Amino acid sequence: MTSASVVGGSGFTGGEMLRLVAGHPEFEVAQATSREYANKTVGSVHPNLRGLDLRFVAPDDLESVDVLFVCTPHGVTMEHIEEYRDLAETVVDLSADFRLPDADLYDTWYDGHVAPEHLADAEYALPELNRENLAGADLIASGGCNATSTILGLKPLVDTGILTPDDQVVVDVKVGSSEGGAGGGAASSHPERSGVVRPYAPTSHRHEAEIEAYLGLQVSFTVHAVDMVRGSAATCHVYPESMPETKDLWGAYRETYDEEPFVRLVAGGSGVYRYPEPKAVAGSNHAEVGFERDERNDRVVAFSAIDNMMKGSAGQALHAANVALGFEETAGLEFTGLHPVGSP
């Protein structure tokens, strides 16, 4: 068995990471850190993990391990990266600290970087984008949730040249409350956060940087909080130089994703679920992507939906670790989601 520990195990992505690792055929959970809940059972924070016989340890008590999943807020990993890499052969970071290729970008979009010398070692986790470089990687940077949904929705259009860097792209994203992490504040209290359609990042969302870095496209990005806990749904309004036919679009999406175990095409058809939606993938590592042509406006609308806790963070991280370590790609990620399901 491969041992794995989780830094930030009391947080939302940390809890999800623990659940996935504990259910994985090749991994065994070693440790989970929490400063606030040190010595308490993992189940006292994550009720679904009550069956797990594990207590949180303080970060200082971390021991050597095969794989370290780091699920802390932005800034923590870069500060501790030497220590983490000493502790583990493979470090998978879920924060933004090693996602961007270039220290300059951290100056522009974040508050700079304190360990830029490790940036070149890091591989972006999204296997649909970067599978070839992930095999054997020892520093893996799991992508941002909204960047992930956006990239997956647009990638076929970029790959096939339907969409080029000169074309106009608006990405209007709708996200669930778990994106804010376990901390929360006044705006994420239940009375204030229920039932909202709230423009929480009208402009200048940091994931624009990631999208530009990995898709080569500058996009106009706006993020809304809506009433769900899990989910990131990207609606990409795209104006290609020349309008593709429906079958070209199908061709593009099928070519890009036909072999992908975690991407489903959903574009029209009958029934209630005709386009990608987050509740159809909630709890699973799947992404749904699809599109519609708007003849009248020479527009293609590309839709993409993921669970931010899974494909948008912990699931993506595990998927990338599977690739890095040579495990079955889908190992530990078989859960297909639920139907019916409310607002998961």
Add this chain to the structure above:
Amino acid sequence: MTSASVVGGSGFTGGEMLRLVAGHPEFEVAQATSREYANKTVGSVHPNLRGLDLRFVAPDDLESVDVLFVCTPHGVTMEHIEEYRDLAETVVDLSADFRLPDADLYDTWYDGHVAPEHLADAEYALPELNRENLAGADLIASGGCNATSTILGLKPLVDTGILTPDDQVVVDVKVGSSEGGAGGGAASSHPERSGVVRPYAPTSHRHEAEIEAYLGLQVSFTVHAVDMVRGSAATCHVYPESMPETKDLWGAYRETYDEEPFVRLVAGGSGVYRYPEPKAVAGSNHAEVGFERDERNDRVVAFSAIDNMMKGSAGQALHAANVALGFEETAGLEFTGLHPVGSP
């Protein structure tokens, strides 16, 4: 007192219309029709109206009245328009039947029109757009909910020339389940409709026609169902020829709406509610509009939020009737909404 009856009183907008008319200082409710619930009390369908001593009548039993509010599905008013205008001096129609200026547009966007000779008589209800023509109007066409939120969000930009017909506009709308009316189907059952972000009109939504007719702009329109009952929130991604300054935007919005009793500007500031959101106006006839500049992408994002049952239908209809009949504009529409409030 002015007498008023409601056709389609058992529906969602019909119930709202009854509530508003019953609480209005100048109106008294005469009749409310329902085929399905004829002879039942209005309160058996609308629990908030249990205090109203009224039973539904069959449409055939409609009597003469001063004002007739028609709250039926598309197609019914056009078929009965002669009869309705015979019954009442003033007919206010909440359906799409008399919204578009031109019979041709009904061929393009709907299934044609059976009483095109009345189209010229109809005035579009939105007072912020058409106040001067509403005074004394005897056929009033209340606007579509998503068209209303969109028009209100973009109007200041159009009025001041910041936005011109050549500019690119994406309108990404999020709506509540009451837009579907009381009928509902499989897709609007609670298990299927809870917690969704569902592209329900990816392209070709009929309200595009209304927006083009009254704003003079062709917009790329996409509508998503989200988990709320009331609300239409329009996010308008706009690329003006030349980027306005923040104070130009404030100037434009203030100029357009400073005197408007039902439009509030919300653009930034502190606290939880920094931009327009539907839950801040739910239950009220208010619209919130606001904007944010996106320097990086030469984009202005305009936000607009209304309650589709109020400003988006029954409230707008009453507001227009107030103008038409010379009543105080805000009469019967004083309710300011609730805080906190969940997903109203």
Add this chain to the structure above:
Amino acid sequence: MTSASVVGGSGFTGGEMLRLVAGHPEFEVAQATSREYANKTVGSVHPNLRGLDLRFVAPDDLESVDVLFVCTPHGVTMEHIEEYRDLAETVVDLSADFRLPDADLYDTWYDGHVAPEHLADAEYALPELNRENLAGADLIASGGCNATSTILGLKPLVDTGILTPDDQVVVDVKVGSSEGGAGGGAASSHPERSGVVRPYAPTSHRHEAEIEAYLGLQVSFTVHAVDMVRGSAATCHVYPESMPETKDLWGAYRETYDEEPFVRLVAGGSGVYRYPEPKAVAGSNHAEVGFERDERNDRVVAFSAIDNMMKGSAGQALHAANVALGFEETAGLEFTGLHPVGSP
């Protein structure tokens, strides 16, 4: 006009109080306090009050006024009662500080009382229970929300002797998240509080004391948090000595509430809303009460539903103030609620 100020105006009940007072024909708002938001506009905290031209003041800046509504956490009013009574002829307290008739009870259920000499002056606000003593009262104690729903549901059974103190009563209450006030904590963050059925006070809820004091009944009380923002719904399982007939029950409820402007009987019938439910009264000062007989188990199930922000706090307080000051009882409380409405 009668002037009124609100202490704790930035809180949930304080905001509701401000909304009601501002819309009341006889009152005008003087001041609203907040320590945290002093000098900010009321609308920056309560978006529905953006139209109100008022800024918070620090509690120390409170000036003399006709009526003072105190909306602070338990313990604050008792500490400041002398000051408050000096400032205003009429003090209406929404906290628990003056609800119980007896200082001893504060030792048992709370942490004692620091101003017990004022207890005898206080009148319990619920007009359905205490109307005769409220006229002219100068210290009014608005009831607890769950106590209110329970008392209203059971009162007819007690009044008519169907239920006696020896009978078994289980009260199983379901409440919305606004009961917790604007403060909130981890348990009331959106991700943790959404979609719950959570036993938050399995036993020993303090409102048992109020119910016993004013209904003369010891009840077994359990409170659950459910996914709504506003509402308190009490299901009272009652085992009378001898089972009443349906018409006796109707008789009891009608006798008690026939003249009450804010209590509606809902017990069976057709349609979707057959028994009391919070969403049918949300936003309004109405209570719905009703019952069902359970022949097989010799049980009567009494249901009661209110909006905790209205009938359960600010609405009740205003209703009592109306009675105390000789205003129309329903003044400022005419709003009837909405249909359809989500989870208000």
Add this chain to the structure above:
Amino acid sequence: MTSASVVGGSGFTGGEMLRLVAGHPEFEVAQATSREYANKTVGSVHPNLRGLDLRFVAPDDLESVDVLFVCTPHGVTMEHIEEYRDLAETVVDLSADFRLPDADLYDTWYDGHVAPEHLADAEYALPELNRENLAGADLIASGGCNATSTILGLKPLVDTGILTPDDQVVVDVKVGSSEGGAGGGAASSHPERSGVVRPYAPTSHRHEAEIEAYLGLQVSFTVHAVDMVRGSAATCHVYPESMPETKDLWGAYRETYDEEPFVRLVAGGSGVYRYPEPKAVAGSNHAEVGFERDERNDRVVAFSAIDNMMKGSAGQALHAANVALGFEETAGLEFTGLHPVGSP
């Protein structure tokens, strides 16, 4: 591999059954029936099963199979039971048709029974109650969801004699919208069903019969619809002859459930999740049970929470089938649920 087919595969429990069987290491899915969706893909109805390469067949096209899971409304199985038992060695019925031990009870609680001669063959599925008789059973009757939550909550008290048939028991249940099945009606449309606390079965719920049959207790049962999709939470208010100590209660619950793979005790402790709640088990086959003592009222409050789609139907059915066929009890039921999760 053991082959399994699902009758009523387009319904809610049928979809869940398909998901579980498809993910089970010992089963392979043979057929799924639907009259309405015959020839359509299973994924067009259940979006989480888009990966399943299967189309619905008409019920008449059912072929022989090892195990038949029947997920149809009440009345269908009894009518077809001969046919079903001819088709399969093992029939697992999720409806109420074979749950009660006695044809008389079907006269009292349902509309009689058309195949009473099979009743004696049927075993009640709940393994915690009936494990010994399930091994080798060929007709298995999966329990009612609310009966299951109630039975699991009370069983330890009954087993240890703390609770006897003479004692008073009130069971107040809160359930999600998926209990109504995929059909739905006006009351389960999203606008009407959102945010409710609605007494949907105030008295005389049919599950009383099941509880009495298998627990030997008459209970006063009331069921409320609340705003979630999955979940049944039973709050059992119990008045034992003599009040047990806390440690007696822990003893009782631990004795009953210590070896049970799917029952977790949750009674107090720290954190947000201190008592059983449906969202902590949603998506999983787990039940949470717990209790609190109410000294003042000589009452024990027992809580129990399950996912009605899993432990309350499809999960329970599969668990029983595992026992019947000698498979690992937990096979195919390993999913532990999610955290955070909204209103699943």
Add this chain to the structure above:
Amino acid sequence: MTECIQCGADIDLHDDLEVGEIVDCGTCGAELEVTDVDPVTLEEAPELAEDWGE
């Protein structure tokens, strides 16, 4: 195996196909009408104007 005329995916058709029957593509969900069975020919089915909420 027949190719879907909308998305190009292979459609797995059942045996006793009849002319006039409507089949849906498992990939894109398109509703297709069988216009011939030997060889199988598919055309886009007439829009069913199915109502889909709102």
Add this chain to the structure above:
Amino acid sequence: MTECIQCGADIDLHDDLEVGEIVDCGTCGAELEVTDVDPVTLEEAPELAEDWGE
């Protein structure tokens, strides 16, 4: 009455204004710093980098 430097609306200021005080505009909500009191001069307040959920 002083004009808001962000939105141009009139700001209703209280009497005992002090230099360094932060006031917010009732219209646009901008946080403004009082840099002089006679006459009243307002500048944009330094960004408080307030966290706002998510």
